Amino acid sequence: MISKDKKVAVGVISHRTLQVERPEDVAALIRRCLKVIEPERLILTSDCGFGRKSMSRMHAFYKMVSMVRGTYIVRRKMGLEEVPIPATDPALSMVPLAR
Amino acid sequence: MFTATKGKALLTTTTGALPRPSWYTENLRGAPLSTGFAHRSYREQHFDCLSCHVASQHRAGIDIMVDGDTRLDDDVAGRAWVSYVYERIAGVGAPRVQVQPSAAMRDRGPGDFIWEVIETRMTPHVERAIGETSLQLDRAWKAIAPMTDRPVKIGSASAQVLVHMIANSHYRDQIAFLDALSDAFNREYHALADAGAPIVQVEEPGIHQNIHVPNAPISPAQYVAAFNREVKGLRAKTEVWCHTCWGSPGAQKMYAADVSYEKALPWLDQLDADVLTFEAATNGGKDIPLIGKAIGKDKKIAIGVISHRTLQVERPEEVAAMIRLCLQSIEPERLILTSDCGFGRQSMSRMHAFYKMVSLVRGTNMVRRELGLPEAPIPATDANLSMVPLAR
Numbered sequence: 001m002i003s004k005d006k007k008v009a010v011g012v013i014s015h016r017t018l019q020v021e022r023p024e025d026v027a028a029l030i031r032r033c034l035k036v037i038e039p040e041r042l043i044l045t046s047d048c049g050f051g052r053k054s055m056s057r058m059h060a061f062y063k064m065v066s067m068v069r070g071t072y073i074v075r076r077k078m079g080l081e082e083v084p085i086p087a088t089d090p091a092l093s094m095v096p097l098a099r
Numbered sequence: 100m101f102t103a104t105k106g107k108a109l110l111t112t113t114t115g116a117l118p119r120p121s122w123y124t125e126n127l128r129g130a131p132l133s134t135g136f137a138h139r140s141y142r143e144q145h146f147d148c149l150s151c152h153v154a155s156q157h158r159a160g161i162d163i164m165v166d167g168d169t170r171l172d173d174d175v176a177g178r179a180w181v182s183y184v185y186e187r188i189a190g191v192g193a194p195r196v197q198v199q200p201s202a203a204m205r206d207r208g209p210g211d212f213i214w215e216v217i218e219t220r221m222t223p224h225v226e227r228a229i230g231e232t233s234l235q236l237d238r239a240w241k242a243i244a245p246m247t248d249r250p251v252k253i254g255s256a257s258a259q260v261l262v263h264m265i266a267n268s269h270y271r272d273q274i275a276f277l278d279a280l281s282d283a284f285n286r287e288y289h290a291l292a293d294a295g296a297p298i299v300q301v302e303e304p305g306i307h308q309n310i311h312v313p314n315a316p317i318s319p320a321q322y323v324a325a326f327n328r329e330v331k332g333l334r335a336k337t338e339v340w341c342h343t344c345w346g347s348p349g350a351q352k353m354y355a356a357d358v359s360y361e362k363a364l365p366w367l368d369q370l371d372a373d374v375l376t377f378e379a380a381t382n383g384g385k386d387i388p389l390i391g392k393a394i395g396k397d398k399k400i401a402i403g404v405i406s407h408r409t410l411q412v413e414r415p416e417e418v419a420a421m422i423r424l425c426l427q428s429i430e431p432e433r434l435i436l437t438s439d440c441g442f443g444r445q446s447m448s449r450m451h452a453f454y455k456m457v458s459l460v461r462g463t464n465m466v467r468r469e470l471g472l473p474e475a476p477i478p479a480t481d482a483n484l485s486m487v488p489l490a491r
């Protein structure tokens with residue numbers, strides 16, 4: 001429906017839920033987008049803003065992290081560039097990691 | 100024994116936690132509740148907060164009130180639900196920077212919401228035999244009891260939750276540790292019941308969250324035995340509720356993937372409790388037919404028809420539809436309507452929680468009407484009290 005001269009930003013993260021979306025869920029939604037929207041025209045975003053008396057800063061933050069992690073799952077498969085996500089750096093964990 | 104719910108059908112309640120008012124800035128920070136109550140500023144804020152919670156539940160038409168877990172500190176993602184307890188048990192040392200011994204942490208890491216919860220939670224060790232506890236749940240009850248004629252439910256994180264939040268460097272195994280904790284909690288619940296509390300809620304058994312865990316150190320049968328030890332003798336004095344859900348730090352599930360109660364139900368049915376609560380709204384009530392079938396007729400069932408994980412307030416029609424689904428396998432006299440879990444613990448705003456309560460009662464009233472049961476008055480829906488003119 002939306003013509004090729006426009007890019008499309010699809011909400012893959014909900015501003016109406018508190019449970020943070022899993023990166024796998026975000027990736028699945030992006031793959032659905034890619035069936036009908038070219039990667040060059042696709043932008044990933046939240047459904048709406050995280051403010052307006054809704055969730056806490058912590059919820060909004062991890063929803064952003066999850067969106068980028070989910071996007072990277074798809075980017076990796078497509079051989080696109082990945083940038084490190086500082087929030088996922090194991091070296092910066094405040095508690096020891098069991099490895 | 101049944102007290103508050105005896106002979107009553109389709110009562111409404113919520114789990115326990117309610118969002119803190121922004122002005123409630125005092126915290127116990129490890130002090131006994133009695134010490135807080137002796138400090139002018141803490142006392143004022145605590146009691147005023149209780150008054151707010153009572154007023155909002157009254158405006159929503161809730162039958163069985165909760166105290167909003169008002170004694171718990173304003174910590175990250177509701178840490179105080181567990182730390183309130185472990186800070187007040189003799190034998191448990193100071194918290195350390197360490198991942199708690201819970202299986203739910205196994206596949207988590209930096210970048211996960213739950214990882215930041217773990218980073219902030221801190222893990223104490225049990226360093227010597229579990230001794231005196233000072234939860235003062237009886238005091239929590241006495242503070243709110245005179246504020247309303249409706250029954251008030253007081254709950255606490257259970258021994259079974261704590262055994263996964265405290266590292267054991269004293270007892271020979273997890274069962275011995277759990278037994279010692281269970282006995283300590285039992286004394287606290289008895290003090291609460293002896294103070295006259297009509298309902299005591301234990302939050303929650305370890306069964307459903309751990310039955311999916313490979314090589315779990317405690318078996319479902321051992322959880323059942325320990326739970327029944329934790330509530331021993333209590334049903335002779337009061338109505339015992341057992342809360343279950345899939346987790347609520349910051350409204351997050353402890354296991355990210357979808358989970359079902361199915362395997363846990365035969366074990367949950369063996370718990371020495373009058374009422375079992377279940378998280379159901381979270382997946383549209385998928386487990387309700389299983390729950391109705393598996394739980395014996397001697398128990399009442401409180402079904403979560405309102406989610407603590409969403410911000411969109413459920414429509415009363417949706418709530419009513421979920422209740423009708425419950426009624427296909429649970430008798431009205433055995434059915435209680437509740438939220439999936441508490442509304443506090445760094446999740447939604449007070450306004451969200453309030454309208455979710457209103458929706459819970461409006462939806463229940465729709466079904467009460469269909470069944471010819473008396474409806475609960477909901478002051479919040481009184482058209483005469485609208486602050487703007489109504490279009491007629």
Ligand SMILES: [Zn+2]
Nearest residue numbers: 344347440441
């Ligand atoms: Zn819960």
